[in-house]
Amino acid sequence: MMMAATSTREERFKHTLNTLVTREGVTPETLLDLLGSKESYTALTSGSRLPSAYEATLLSAFFRVAPGLLLQGDEPSMGVSLRLGTVEGIHDVSDVVSHATQLLATDRLTRDWGCAQPIIDVASFAPSKVWHDRYAGERTAARLRAYLDFSETEPVEDLTGLVESLGVPVEYRKLPDQVHGISIPEKWGDQVSWVVVINSNDVWSRQRFTLAHELCHVLQNDPGQVIVDRAKMQDLRPERIANSFARHFLLPEEALLGKLEQCGAISTKAQAAALIADIVLTYGVSRDAAMIALSEAAEDVFETSLMRFCQTAKVGDLMRLSGNSTVWDELNSTRGQNFPSERLSQQVLDAYAEQLVSLQAVADVIADGSVEDARLQLSEAGWDMKQRVIG
Numbered sequence: 001m002m003m004a005a006t007s008t009r010e011e012r013f014k015h016t017l018n019t020l021v022t023r024e025g026v027t028p029e030t031l032l033d034l035l036g037s038k039e040s041y042t043a044l045t046s047g048s049r050l051p052s053a054y055e056a057t058l059l060s061a062f063f064r065v066a067p068g069l070l071l072q073g074d075e076p077s078m079g080v081s082l083r084l085g086t087v088e089g090i091h092d093v094s095d096v097v098s099h100a101t102q103l104l105a106t107d108r109l110t111r112d113w114g115c116a117q118p119i120i121d122v123a124s125f126a127p128s129k130v131w132h133d134r135y136a137g138e139r140t141a142a143r144l145r146a147y148l149d150f151s152e153t154e155p156v157e158d159l160t161g162l163v164e165s166l167g168v169p170v171e172y173r174k175l176p177d178q179v180h181g182i183s184i185p186e187k188w189g190d191q192v193s194w195v196v197v198i199n200s201n202d203v204w205s206r207q208r209f210t211l212a213h214e215l216c217h218v219l220q221n222d223p224g225q226v227i228v229d230r231a232k233m234q235d236l237r238p239e240r241i242a243n244s245f246a247r248h249f250l251l252p253e254e255a256l257l258g259k260l261e262q263c264g265a266i267s268t269k270a271q272a273a274a275l276i277a278d279i280v281l282t283y284g285v286s287r288d289a290a291m292i293a294l295s296e297a298a299e300d301v302f303e304t305s306l307m308r309f310c311q312t313a314k315v316g317d318l319m320r321l322s323g324n325s326t327v328w329d330e331l332n333s334t335r336g337q338n339f340p341s342e343r344l345s346q347q348v349l350d351a352y353a354e355q356l357v358s359l360q361a362v363a364d365v366i367a368d369g370s371v372e373d374a375r376l377q378l379s380e381a382g383w384d385m386k387q388r389v390i391g
Contacts, residue, residue: 014047020063034062054098096175096182096197102364103195103344104186106357107169110347113356117343119167122147127219133237137244140219144249152254155283159208159250161342163215168194169341170211173368175199181210183217194218200338203315204331209286212246219245247293250285256293260301270321272306273313277322280315281331287315340366 007015021031032041035055043049051059110116125147128139145152148162156162160170175182181198196214198207220241256279263275279290291311294301302310310318319328348365351357363374379385 010047010050013050014045017044017047017059020059024063034058054094058094093176093179093182096173097184099173099364099368100182100184100195100197101186102369103169103171103341104184104193106348106361106365107193107195107344108186108188109357109361110344110351113351113354115347115350115354115356116167117346118165120148120165122166122219125219127216133240134244137216137241137246138248140216140241141245141248142252144219145252152252153258155255156212156250157284159211159284163196163211163218164341164343166215166218167343168196168215168218169344170196170198171341171344172198172200172207172337172339174201174336174338177201180206181214183214185218185221192221195341200334201336203335205280205284205286205315208250208284209246209289212249213242215249216242216245243289247285247289251279251283251290251293253297255283256297260297266302266306269306269309272302272310273318273321274323276310276318277324277328281324281327287318338368 020026028041031045032038035041035044035058040055044051044055125144128136128143130136130139145154150156163170175197179199180202181196183194183196186193186195196211196218198211198214200207202210217238220238259275259279259282263271263278266272266275276287276290279285279293280287285293287310291307295307316325316328319325344365348357348362352359352362359371359374360369362378363369363371366377367373375385
């Protein structure tokens, strides 16, 4: 039954929620477990109030609808997850998804004020759409390298800077275990924007592989979902394409064959460790991706026992055995620390300097929402906060 045009937003929300509950056959116990408290359950199911942004994130992910539909307002259409599946899965990423929606809003606002940083335009870039997942990823990687004028053996040194130069803010922050990264699209009119969050607890090479993986989701414009990469969720087509893209964008076939030619015959653990360390450190690809690449392109280079050793040994042990501990430790020296998007930080600070946005907007980007921490950071950076009239 259609809702009357004069109904309130709360009434429309109640109608929408009840329709979704009926359609999906969700029990009251499941919904109560999702919302976390009887008070929230009663308020939302009775339509006495609208959901908070956090609750909208949970419900939209669970029912696979856009948060704007639940908030019943003039909201951008943010993708919601089709892959989390369980209540527990939704809860463990809901905070970061809510945070990401704030970043997307700030990015949109600062761009509207004319504070956008320059970008490399990839509007004319066409990812491969072949049916074979591996080839789709591999060909898209080759096309992007050619589009960016990278050679077939050139390492992608500043991957974060590259992704941000395409107009995609990248943030590093602690995420739940086994969640390597999240990429979130928002559609506002004809404009689609993305933000990518990478797990700062992961080692350097895993972070780079995850970021390349997320870049593929952006280029493929995988629609209508928060894309969450989990260790146990690699059996879906977009994930297989993204994994193939990440491996071939960071480590093209020609680059791998060049390394194999340089190293010569491998007959000891030390030689095997040296090759893996060289590939990981030169091209910034994860150890697992390097081993898969070797098994596909050069399966006869290692004997089985050496292959198994390199697959199961700790990466740190491979680095020590190959004499690369110092450089490896340096690359991982900031592991576990949060780093905001440099691109979005510059945009919001430019807008704040022109008194176009509040200090809260700055805090959402650089200080995890804490106005006091943002004020302190700006003071330490030389800003005269006593003269500020906004925020």
